[in-house]
Amino acid sequence: MAIAEFAPGSQLVAGKRMFTGGGLYKQPNKNWETVQFAICKRCRRFNRQKGVQPITHCSACGEGIASNVPFYSGEMIRPEFGFVSQYQRKLPVAGNKRPVRLYSSRVYFDDYHVPDHLANQLGPDDHNEALALVPEVSTARAEIRARYSRFGQLALVNHGPEGRGFRVCQNCGYADGETKPPVVGGRRRRGSAPSKHKNPRTNMDCTGFMKTYRLGHEFLTDVLELQINGPLVQQVAAPEGKDMWRSLLYALLEGSSNALGIRRTDLNGTVYYPTATQPPSLVLYDDVPGGAGHVRRIRGALQTIFQAAYERLDSCECGLETACHECLWNFYNQPFHDTLSRGAALSMLSGLIR
Ligand SMILES: [Zn+2]
Ligand SMILES: [Zn+2]
Ligand SMILES: [Zn+2]
Structure with missing residues (x-):
């Protein structure tokens, strides 16, 4: 899966056309499975845990873990249904332009x-x-x-811009880079804020709730x-x-x-x-x-x-x-x-x- 290449905002050349990642393919009534991850700042162990409860302690050394810290911890989803490109009436020809790849992934x-x-x-x-x-x-x-x-077993995590993850619409799958820093003290921002955007598949306005995730898979x-x-x-x-x-x-x-x-x-x-x-x-x-x-x-x-x-x-x-x-x-x-x-x-x- 091309998580690095086709993350929201990144570009990909296919069939001589330039595609720009616009979001995650969202199946109606089906949500992505969420996994919590945390890299321990003391022993550097990669911790993971299924579900929505944040990780509070390192499983290897017991160190306390703050949630939603850029490049260290957060909620991760696997874009298992794939990605969608930004809506464009006519896709630009790639020509000799190099695709923009915004955020490189890290493997643990x-x-x-x-x-x-x-x-x-x-x-x-x-x-x-x-x-x-x-x-x-x-x-x-x-x-x-x-x-x-x-x-x-390895885990690939795309931490998004400045490690802050991606905002993903729970309704249509539209996604972009998270721009706001996490709340000071590492407290989990509940993340659900409505924001007006275009559904990347239909180009219609959508006001679905946005949640912050890192993208990744094992x-x-x-x-x-x-x-x-x-x-x-x-x-x-x-x-x-x-x-x-x-x-x-x-x-x-x-x-x-x-x-x-x-x-x-x-x-x-x-x-x-x-x-x-x-x-x-x-x-x-x-x-x-x-x-x-x-x-x-x-x-x-x-x-x-x-x-x-x-x-x-x-x-x-x-x-x-x-x-x-x-x-x-x-x-x-x-x-x-x-x-x-x-x-x-x-x-x-x-x-x-x-
Ligand atoms: Zn540790
Ligand atoms: Zn050299
Ligand atoms: Zn939406």
Whole structure:
């Protein structure tokens, strides 16, 4: 589902015509299923809960959670009936114009979800129960643990403009970006305010109630969880404001793509914090519905990938404290460009290669 591409206000080219997202397809008498989500500010755990009651505490560490905080918490719906484009009598020809994509989505690792009926039939090529040391690539400076599974559950969230979500009409599905900041103190704004707008399908006036949601969905795919421990982790410090783990994550994804010939867009990753005290895990996943065996190949070729990632970063000419499109940046990791440092990833990689 193209939540990033066809969110309200974003544009999409199809059949040489330019479509602009105008809302969510709304089935009469059927409402979207709502899910509460919250990213814990203390342990960074992704929390989710079905229904309309906001999450009040982190399920991992117990920290209190404020509701409806930009980029951290809110109510999410899956646009399961699809999107509708803005009403236009005649659709403009796309020509050479690049579609506007307003808000990039972020992906969070949720948990492993092995279906009950399969639990007794799975082998190590299907699902590992825990992280295990990978002796071939571990050294006294860096212990590397890995866990592979075909049953990694991730959540994609489109937080909307400035993380405030989208206002969605409960009657016709019209949607636009939420412009008002949430009420100070993080108290839930009940959100239901009538507002005059045009039904995107009929172009008729509508005064239905608007509610604020983030758009998102969950998906199951092949994941490879990697954790690095040991003196190396203490020795490498990221420059102020830079994220060493995320920089290393994108370096490994580029290295995997280069070394194994996997299309970079078929592969993605996220940083996951299983506990507040341990180093985070890098979760690499197949960005292909149902998985495609890519991260399973990565598990068997870690040394080659460290080397390829090192070479890519070492040969780039951008500043070490930053990054560029030749090394770590791409269209999809835009929300993180400011936090990526080629130098931080390179220091880690130089401790991982032989
Ligand atoms: Zn927490
Ligand atoms: Zn409406
Ligand atoms: Zn660069």
